Every structure is written in C-alpha cells, then in structure tokens.
Amino acid sequence: MRRNQDCNGIDHLIARRDFLWGSAAGAIGLGALSSPLNAAALQRQQKRVLQIYLQGGVSQLESWDPKPGTQYGGPFQAIPTSVPGIHISELLPHTASRMHMLSLVRGINSKIGDHRQGMLFMEKGRRAGDYPYLGSVVSKYLAPADAELPGYIHISKRGIVDSTAAFLGARHAELKLLGDQAPANLASPNTIDETADEARQRLRVQFDRRFSQQRSRALTDVYNSSFEQAEKLMKRKAMFEGAVGEQDLDRYGRHDFGRHCILARDLLENGATCVKVTHHGYDTHAENFNFHLEQLGEFDKTFSMLLDDLHDRGMLDSTLVIVYSEMGRTPKINTKYGRDHWGTAWSVAMGGCGIQPAAVIGKTNDEGTEVVEREVDGGHLFHTYLSALGLDSTTDHDVAGKSIPIGDPAAAPIEELLA
Template identity: 30%
Template sequence: MNTIPLSRRAALQTASCGFGWLALNEIAHQAAAADRPLASKMTHFPARAKRIIFLTMRGGPSHVDTFDHKPKLSADSGKPGHRPGTKLLGSKWKFAQHGKSGLWVSELFPNVAKHADELCLVRSMQTDFPAHPQAFLQMHTGSAQFVRPSLGAWAVYGLGTLNENLPGFVTVSPPSDVGGVQNYGSGFLPAIHQGTRVGSGARPIATATVRNLSGKMTPADQRGVLDLVQSLNREKLSADKVNPEIDGVIESYELAFKMQKELPTVLDISKESAATKALYGIGATGRRGGAQFDSSPDDFGRKCLLARRLSEAGVRFVEVSHGNWDQHFNLAAGHEANAASVDLPIAGLLTDLKQRGMLRDTLVVWSGEFGRTPHAQGGDGRDHNNKAFTLWMAGGGVKGGFSHGATDEYGYEAVEKKVHVHDLHATMLHLLGLDHEKLTYRYAGRDFRLTDVKGNVVKEVLA
C-alpha cells in the first residue's frame, strides 16, 4: 500500500485540533510537575553535569599552602608584610608539579595531586566578607544580609531529582554555626527543596541517623495514618486556597514516607567491598600535628563514600562538610592534620567516580569560604583573607589539568581573571544546564535568583 508522507507542519495545518492538543499537553505537563515537585525537569540548554558533590572545607584553608604556589613568598619569608607590624610567612610545605598538565600542588595533598589532570584550579576567587559567618553564608546562598535559598535548593528547584524516593539535596555533617540551617535551607522556595541533613558538625558520621527514618508501624498501617493526616492537610489547603506552609508539609510527609523504603539502604555502607572502603581511607587511623588533632581519614572517608552512594542513587546535590581550617595559630599542625584527614578520601572519591563512569557528569567542587593571608599571625598562623583564595572543580564539564586566574606574587589578592562567588554560582548552574538569569522565583513581588543581579559564567573553565 502506498503512503503519503506527512510533514509536521502539514499535520498541524490539516488537523484543526492539533494546536489545542499541544496546549492541552503542556497544561497537563505543568499540572503533573506541580503534583510532583521533585520530578526531573528540562534544562535551559544541554547540561554538562547531572549532579554536584560540594566538598566544603569550613574555616578557610590557606591557598598559599595548598594549591597556589608562591615561590616569592617563600623567598621573602620574614620580611615586612602588607599590614603594619606583620611579617611574611613562607609556606612550610613544598610544592611540586603533577600530571601531564604540570599543575602545582602542595605536599599536603599527595593523593589528590595524583588527579592533577582532572582538576580545574580557580586561583583568583574572591568574596565580600572576611568573617566566617557572612562568607560561609554567601558561599552557600549568595547573600549574607538576608535569608535566601541555598545553592543546593536552587539546583533542585531548577532540575528536580533523579530519584523521587530520595531528597533532591542532602547535606552531610553541616556545621551548626556560621549560618546553621540557612546554608542548606530553602528560604522562600517551597520547603521540599531544602537539604536533608545526615549527621551534624564534628560528630562521627558512623553513628549518624536520619530522625524518624525507621517507623514502628507496618508500611500499610503507616500509609493509612498518613492518608488520614494528608486528607486533613488538603482540606485545610482547600479552605485557604494558597498556603505554602501546608503545601510544604504535604510534600515533605510524602517524601518522608518514600524515603523510609530506600534511604536506609543508600546510607548503609556495610556491603561495600573491603577494597572500596580502603580506597576511601575507611578504617585507617592516624594522628599528625599533635595530640589535639585527629588526622584519620576514616570519618571523612565515610562521608565521601556516602556522597558517591547518594549521587549514584539519584540525589541531585550532595554537600559534605569538613572540620575547622581556621588556623590563626598552629598552622603547621592544624593544616597538616586537616589535609591528612581529607586527602585520601577525596582522591578515593575521584577514583571511584571515574571508575564508575560518573565523573564525566558529576561536578565535584572543593572550597572553603575564603583564604588566608601571606603574612603570619601569632607566629605560626594566618589571618582571614577574602581578597584571594583557591578552589578546584573536577568532572562535570570543566577543563582538567587547568589553572584559571592568578594572585599577586605573595598571594594576597587576586589580580588576574578575578572570580567572585556570584560568578562561581553562575558557572555551577550553567554546568547543570541552567541559566542563572532565567532561574528565578517570584517572592514579595520580585523575581529573585541565586546570583541576585550579578554573576557571570566563567567560560574559560568549561571543557
């Protein structure tokens, strides 16, 4: 039988109901999205990364002792510093070039250095505040003056999750200070987009639990109770017409019910092989830098392994927090111990992601909230420095073995290709396929976005 080819244009021209069908389909899609707020959503343009793992080093690691090699600083150590009465302090650790790219990395990170050709160093970072709470909040929400949605919440709001039985955003051991819950909160976004906390601060992650994850009732009985509660919630919502708080309660209850089935399995690392655990440093012990510092990689290794498992299971944004890098004193002991506790786990995470084919579409970011001064404080320490710090990214569409921007010869201030926190946020969203200027939410009569009215994508770091 002969057939007559029919183009899309011809079909719409000859079928009067064609446009109506397209409109109805779009309306149905929007309605479905409203009923499933964590459903995966379309990007503004093709994404390079599907997910983000954000490794947060609370307290501000010293860039001139880790990833920003400054031979002039070492040569002039002991000479007068930028501030009156201070002296320059050369790094106590040697730097060397690594990989085919020849990136300079401190001996504090021997295992991360093996991944030099995957790292994209941004050595010209800046933030607005030299104080921890404000800088930490700006790194996480874009603002230090107002309560705003966190970076993870914006990512989930824009993209949804890859697994609706799990939260879209999980934060592992977040600090209770420096902004506390604001750093993973949803602000004025729907509550379903806020981070789910696993563990807290410096408490061992091995004993951490998610409250009320295991119910005492059977799933059928619990579903029955939940249906009754939700019917009352929906009755209240129907009477109020619009009530974001009740909307958030309804969505959170449903997600919590679904989480009870899947999240315990994801959080259980006991079935991981001995080789995998060793890769992350789990089970290893050690004390470096003195008795007051625990340099064992075991705890952070568990956190990094959880990050991989959560990401693999479909969580869109995972943040892992570590320790206190705020060494105004005891720089040598403190930074050595901190680095020793995270170096092997981070290298293990990068190796594991690469072996599983996940690194190409997982953006890993390592950063503190600011850097440290090139001059000494208290003899063996460094003060806060918001004018310059270094972070690195890996995978997820960034150039590997690449260094962007530069600080002056002592590392005091970024002088080439400066990157502000707003630019970082714009770039991270871009890698997820989101236009930071289009990802908005109307609140109090204004369209808000993560980057406010600022931010530019750092195109030079894109692969």
C-alpha cells in the same frame, strides 16, 4: 512583573550554550533543547553536584596556590601535578596526581573575612539577601520529580541546620545527616503494618487538603515536605544499614571524613542530586601548618578515592565536583604560626560535569597578597556552577508569579572554565 508564567521546572533554564550546541548540531533542531522532552532528558541524565566544603577557610597557600620560598609561603613545598605546569601544595599528593580531572580558580576576591557571611556568599552567589543555596537551586531544577532521595543532602558532624531553600520551598531545603549514621526513626513502629501505614498516610493527606483550603499553601508545604523526605529515606533505609565495606574503608580511611565520603558516593549513585560533605577544622588561627598537615592529610586521599570512584563508575561527566571554603587565609603568618581570615586572594577547585579540566583561572601575585589576573567572587562562581550543569543562571526563578534572578545579575559565569 511576572515572567515565565507557565514554567514547569527546568525547561526555561537550559543553558544558552546547550541551546546553541543543539542548534549547531542540526540533528536536534532549533529550540529542541528547550522542550519538555529535553528537560526530561536532562533529568534522565541526572546531573549531580558533589560539594566538599572545607569549613573554616582552607589556606590557599597550603593547598591550591602555594608560594614556596616567599615571605609568606610557609614551610611546605609545591609539587608538580598530572597536568604539566600546574603545581599545588605538597600536602595534596594524591589530588596532584588527579589534577587532570580538576581545575583551579586562583583569583577569588570575595572581600569577606567572616565565616558566616563568607559561607553565605559562596553558597548563594550573593553578598546579601534571602536567596537559596546552590544545593537547593540544584534540587529545584535538576532533581527528578520521582527522585528516591531528597534533592539536597548535607553530611556533617555538627553545625546548625541552615535555611537553605529560601523562596524555593521546604522540599528543596537541605536534609542534614549527622555523619554516616542512619537518621533516627527510619523504621515504622512494629505495631503498624504496611496497610495501616498507607491508611494513616491517606488520612494525613486528607486532613492536609482540608487544612490548606483556607490557608496559605506554604504552611502545609513544609509539613508535607518533611513527610515526603522521611518517606523517601524510610524506603531507602537499607542504604544506611549496610556495613561499610572493608575495602572502601581501607581506601577512603576509617575516619569520619572517609565514612562521610563513602556515604556521599552511595547517595549520588542512588539518585541524590546534590550532596555536600563538610570537612571541619580549617580555621587555623594557631598552628596553621601542623593542622593543615593533619586536615589535608585526611582530605587528600579520601577526596581522591571519591574522585576515582565517580570517574570509574562513569559519573564524573555528570557530576559537578566543587571543593571550596568560605574564605582563604592570610598570607601573613601570625605569632602562633597561624593564618587568619582572608577574603582577598584565594582559591577553589572544581571538576567534572561541564568544567574544562586541567585549567587554572586567575592568578595572585608572587606573595599571594592580591589577585593580579581574572578576579572573580562568589557571584561568578555561582553562575559558573549552574552553567556547568547546563542551567542558564541568567534567567529567573518564578516564585508565585514573581521573577527573581537565579544568579546575581552583576556577575557572570567564568566562561573560559566551562567545557
């Protein structure tokens, strides 16, 4: 059954909490927030998402949920943070001093100990099925129509380009940047001036129109989206060409992750709606402790600098920041000083837009082997992210007349985490 037939973008998605807040405020009036005017306001506010994906499965025991001195606690200590009562691993001293900007979810039981399936669950909020990633959903509903950058940009040095948009269409698929290098061929050939370029674009559109008259629009959508994304990037190619400032490099670090986070900041500041940065190297079946020292040592300061910049530039309130993995790591330490895959009791961190700061939701037992309080999974997190952005995740996508629930109807937002 088709619903929301005349839906244009985000109007029907504005979250219930915003609607109620608007009603209570009185000045705006009942229903005002669901009007196109408010949808435009939401877009003007340009809510954004920054995803920091710690690929491979960061150890919760070496990051957000340390258990020092216990059987499986490992060698590292827990340190106090800027929030009294919250302790995190000593491997995150810079993040610890910014804990008041973040919150932790320590009760994740995704029941998935597989990289691919775990990642898909965390990105789609569903265990199975052809659903769009969070970044594509955000691109669809939050990216302004006249956005000067693609709605969903993923910075990573490797990995496959996933089909992230599902039924939302190619326009909302991730644009993958291989590191901080400019994508190839951003400049027009020397032999084509601006006039010639406009002429060939007109010709292409004309051909497309004729082609699509007798075929499914989907066939030309991918093609058009590619051109549109390329066009946007070509107009903003200066972003990639400027040398990264020495001061930024000193602060963020001269490694790949540092450069990627500087680019992420710049992209968000220049209108990108969702930017995902992948930090590789957490699949520590061997030498878990030495590798977490190295990897989190790199993550900690860089992430903290990025958090500071978002805050200092007044962007944190409108940017949802998520630090996540596809799973956690086993409490049990194997004979290689490694920790293996573990979906049973692990953590993520988040902050910024719509998230109550300085909260800890959920709890694991003393040895970290199971969740003992407020168990959640990828479905709950997906709802929570969208709710924090002011989108009602319990409504439906409208796809060619077909209604598809945005979030898993079996899950719900973690209400106590929302601001």
